[in-house]
Amino acid sequence: MIVxxxxxxxxxxxxxxxxxxxxxxxxxxxxxxxxxxxxxxNTKVSDKTKQKVLDAMASLGYRPNTIAQSLASNCSNSVxxxxxxxxxxxxxxxxxxxxxxxxxxxxxxxxxxxxxxEKQEKExxxxxxxxxxxxxxxxxxxxxxxxxxxxxxxxxxVVFINRYIDAIKERCVYLENxxxxxxxxxxxxxxxxxxxxxxxGPLFKLxxxxxLKGHKRALQQYxxxxxxxxxxxxxxKEAGGCEAMEHLLSMNKTITAVVCANxxxxxxxxxxxxxxxxxxxxxxxxxxxxxxxFPQYISPKLSTVNNPIHxxxxxxxLWVLQQVYNDKAVLVESSFTPELxxxxxxxxxNQ
Numbered sequence: 001m002i003v004x005x006x007x008x009x010x011x012x013x014x015x016x017x018x019x020x021x022x023x024x025x026x027x028x029x030x031x032x033x034x035x036x037x038x039x040x041x042n043t044k045v046s047d048k049t050k051q052k053v054l055d056a057m058a059s060l061g062y063r064p065n066t067i068a069q070s071l072a073s074n075c076s077n078s079v080x081x082x083x084x085x086x087x088x089x090x091x092x093x094x095x096x097x098x099x100x101x102x103x104x105x106x107x108x109x110x111x112x113x114x115x116x117x118e119k120q121e122k123e124x125x126x127x128x129x130x131x132x133x134x135x136x137x138x139x140x141x142x143x144x145x146x147x148x149x150x151x152x153x154x155x156x157x158v159v160f161i162n163r164y165i166d167a168i169k170e171r172c173v174y175l176e177n178x179x180x181x182x183x184x185x186x187x188x189x190x191x192x193x194x195x196x197x198x199x200x201g202p203l204f205k206l207x208x209x210x211x212l213k214g215h216k217r218a219l220q221q222y223x224x225x226x227x228x229x230x231x232x233x234x235x236x237k238e239a240g241g242c243e244a245m246e247h248l249l250s251m252n253k254t255i256t257a258v259v260c261a262n263x264x265x266x267x268x269x270x271x272x273x274x275x276x277x278x279x280x281x282x283x284x285x286x287x288x289x290x291x292x293x294f295p296q297y298i299s300p301k302l303s304t305v306n307n308p309i310h311x312x313x314x315x316x317x318l319w320v321l322q323q324v325y326n327d328k329a330v331l332v333e334s335s336f337t338p339e340l341x342x343x344x345x346x347x348x349x350n351q
Contacts, residue, residue, distance in 0.1 A: 019060035027056040040106075078108045079320055080128030080136045084116050088237075088264070089292040091139070094161070094313035098137060101317035105325065107134075116202070118142040129156055135320045137161065137313075141205050159319045161312050162207060173312045173319065173334050177207045180305045180338030181214025184287050185259050187303065187340055189222045192349035193257040193285060197230040199244045199269060201261040211261050211289060230255070234265055241268025249276060256284060256349055263288035263295045263304055270302075270345070285346035300344035308336050 025035045030049060037045045038053040045053075056062075079102055083091050099109050110131055114121035121143050128136055135157040140148070145165045152158055152168045164174040188196055198215055201208040216226050232247055234240035241264065248255060249272070260266035266288035270280050278284055280300055288295060288304040295302035315334065321327040 019062040028052045076132045080133035082124045093310035097310045097314040098317045135324045137316045175336045177210035178214040181211030185215045185218035195254045197258045199260045201236045238268035241265030245269035245272040263290045281347040303343045306339040
């Protein structure tokens, strides 16, 4: 007797077939051009037709091949952004404005951090260029002017935030920091102060040197000598401001006012004074720089110089839209003038 074994169940082989734009057009019952317009958010497609195309894409699991699209069009619709750091209250508003302006134009950002280090900044630039970005927005501090001038000659358009280089000034979005430094110190001098300390940021940064230059110009205008021992180089952070103020107090010199190169260091320095029982502004006056949000809500509210970094970020994004994506409707402002905000942390010396 022959016994026949039952056949093994037949296995269905999975295929790696990926839906195409043609499949989407067939399922949606529209032309390839219409599917393309939907993918590019073209407003010429009706809401009903757009929904049919989107439903078909969802049903088929279709995802546009952005790499193929960028190769075909020589445009990735992405912009690389290099910033000094990702934390803190200063760079967040700048990145938000950049992303908002570009997202409104259906462009995307790829972000890298340079950490104010020459090697890391160059690596960040190379990484963003390797991703096929259509342009780069660079808040870059440690690399040389010559490097940036040479970079500007390459095939990828670049625009710089918070950096001024005369040879490529048409690519620079910047604040007049020397004038800002002058305004901060001139305000303190106008209140009658003569014994003035200065807490600086890292002096390898151009904006820091410019602010200090403005500080010295204001002193000179009031016929007051600059005292090197009362100028402390710090790191733009609250902890750095604390350390700098502790050092100033340990010198046992007469100080009636402190000019700080940014608000974060000013906040740290003020906290040290309060811990030592030194009243602000009754015993010592302070002024900062940047006009970041939180010092507006502490007591006393911090007098400062406005640094419109969020607007500079927006303008850099608009520069890209205008110069790279040919949006001639946008207007780009490259140079910003600082503005003094007088609050409660500084008072006249004789009051």
